[in-house]
Amino acid sequence: MFVLGATPALGAIRRPAWAMLAAVLVSGAQALSTTNVDTFSEADTIATLKVQLDRLQRSLDSTLAENFKLAAAASELAAVKSELAAANSELPARKVPLAHTLKAAALPARRALFASLPEPVCPWQPTVSVITHALNDTASFWGTWKAGAELAAQGSAVLEWRPVGFNGPLAAETIAAACNSSDAVVVTIPHDEGTAEYTAIDAAIKGCTPRLPVVTTNTDTYHNEDVYLYVGSNNAAIGQTCGLAVLGEDADVILGRKLPEEVNAAGLHFGVYWGRVEKLNQGIKERLEGLNATLTYYGATIQVFHQPANGSESYSFERMITLSSSWLNDSRTYVSNNSDLYICGDGDYNNLDVAQYGQSPFLQGQGAVNTAMNAAKSAKYNIPWLAIKGNPGNGTGSNQDSKEMMPAARIASVGCKICGFIRCAFDSACCSYPC
16 A cells, blocks of 8 residues: 555656545545535545545555556666667677667577477489580580580489590599499490490499499490490481481481382482591491481482581582581581581571481480489489380480390391381391382
């Protein structure tokens, strides 16, 4: 209860409470002065005053409680301001807002909360090393191939891009290193069997296949029954199909859906561009052989070039055929119009105005890396690989032979398969109908 003698100074109590007390006293005085003495009851007056004083007491008690709360809050605010002033004095060049101070005070609790949470579990991403005979990433073919590989690996694998050109020992060394640091390897082998480069790369791959998946791509002249798959095209078949295409055969003939009509190409002369930087590429060599086999069968002739025209000579071709889109600009030095050009071997998305037939480097890059990623998962999680392994020389993509064939047998098989195309130019005995 409120005791008048024990209260703080009057200024510490709200004015409305004292106003109520004054009103009660005035009211009581007026009652005493106007009440008839005969009817005046001292007990009634005292009772009335007590009721009003009790009401006043409760109001004063509430006011004092609020004052004490305000005083405590003011004291706490003064302490925070003091801490803030001390912090500001230590960092005179930077004003620290009160909100920042409060956030800093909460940091230990937040750190403790996060420390108590379990570590996030991220999906496993295999490391796939891609070792190719690319000379640089800016060439039309390999730049597009790499873009496809990067798309396949995006968010699913770590891609290690390692071009080595035609340096066989460097390729072998890079394969061995990748075998120690990767979960799968994609590799091209452009060299002819029996060469020192082929032998070195073959030894490196054979040292790697017992440990992790190896996928070959792009060049189909390598033979190893332990690689998981060859992702690429049959270069000899591409050349043969290009020969039919430049002779004017329709799409059904080019795609093998029907036999070609009789074509007399006698007297037709075609230029063929094979960039000198890839003269060691056995796959390109087989592409050229397939092209030449078809054109010469129908009576046409070819002339092969390895470097751009110097402008001092003039040439007359039925068409200039480039064996890779990477050499398109060099091939243009021999002709005056794009209509005189033909890309044989790969599709060039950036030059759709030039007639072309062949593998898509963008899709090939995707396919090779996707296959390698899946092979790595198969090995890690012990999931059976339900496909025939090996690098079939006459397979494309997922088409495979049940057993790896030696070069002589492979050539005979190609001849049988395209017998309808070139009228048994390879071996009439293998055809099911007379040539």
